[in-house]
Amino acid sequence: MSSYLSLRQVKPNLILSSSALRAQLTADKLAKKIEYKGRIHYMEELYLSRSETLMSTLSLQDNSIGSIFLIGHNPELTEFGNLLIEENFTKLPTLGILAINLKIQNWEDIQEKCGKVDFFIHPKQFKYYMPKQIRTTWDKREER
Numbered sequence: 040m041s042s043y044l045s046l047r048q049v050k051p052n053l054i055l056s057s058s059a060l061r062a063q064l065t066a067d068k069l070a071k072k073i074e075y076k077g078r079i080h081y082m083e084e085l086y087l088s089r090s091e092t093l094m095s096t097l098s099l100q101d102n103s104i105g106s107i108f109l110i111g112h113n114p115e116l117t118e119f120g121n122l123l124i125e126e127n128f129t130k131l132p133t134l135g136i137l138a139i140n141l142k143i144q145n146w147e148d149i150q151e152k153c154g155k156v157d158f159f160i161h162p163k164q165f166k167y168y169m170p171k172q173i174r175t176t177w178d179k180r181e182e183r
Contacts, residue, residue: 040069040134040136040160040161040162041068041069041072041073042072043136043160043165044069044072044073044136045072045073045074047158049073049138050073050074050075050106051075051077051106051107051108052077052103052104052105052106052107053077053080053100053104053106053107053108054066054069054070054075054077054079054080054107054108054110055079055080055082055085055096055107055108055109055110056079056080056081056082056085056109056110056111057081057082057083057085057086057110057111057112058081058082058083058085058086059086059112062081062085062086062110062111062112063079063081065110065134066079066081066108066110067079069108069110082096084096085109085110085111086111086112087112087115088111088115089115089118090115090118090119090122093109093111093115093116093119094119094122094149094150097109097146097149098146098147098148098149099146099147100146101146102144102145102146102147104146113130113131113133114130116131116137117129117130117131120137120139122151122152123139123141123149123151123152123153123154124139124152124154124155124156125152125155126156128156128159131161132161132162132163133162134161134162135159135160135161135162136158136159136160136161137156137159138156138157138158138159139154139155139156139157140154140155140156140157141153141154142154142155
């Protein structure tokens with residue numbers, strides 16, 4: 040997943056992660072692989088949180104932050120994704136990435152159905168086939 044993000048040059052301005060150990064480990068590994076230099080905020084509020092809590096958390100972010108990675112748990116993240124987009128998204132699998140472009144000017148403007156899916160990827164997509172560009176990125180990381 041991180042190779043795909045690296046290939047597309049997707050890098051957040053901020054990473055917010057659940058305080059659960061598994062989520063923290065995921066956030067740490069992802070940040071390292073995409074060469075994220077910022078601070079990761081581990082938040083109890085993101086552990087098994089309702090969509091309203093996730094929405095409130097995002098609405099309080101500084102407007103200088105252009106993109107945020109949320110690392111958390113299901114079914115909460117799937118429900119939150121469905122709250123933000125028009126499409127009906129069935130399930131965000133473990134290590135799946137749902138990138139949503141929000142049609143807002145400020146974080147405080149976040150509301151239901153204000154987003155559109157940019158891309159969705161999950162590990163099983165790459166189980167039998169890894170595109171050459173991702174394989175090349177992956178190979179370079181293995182050399183380090």
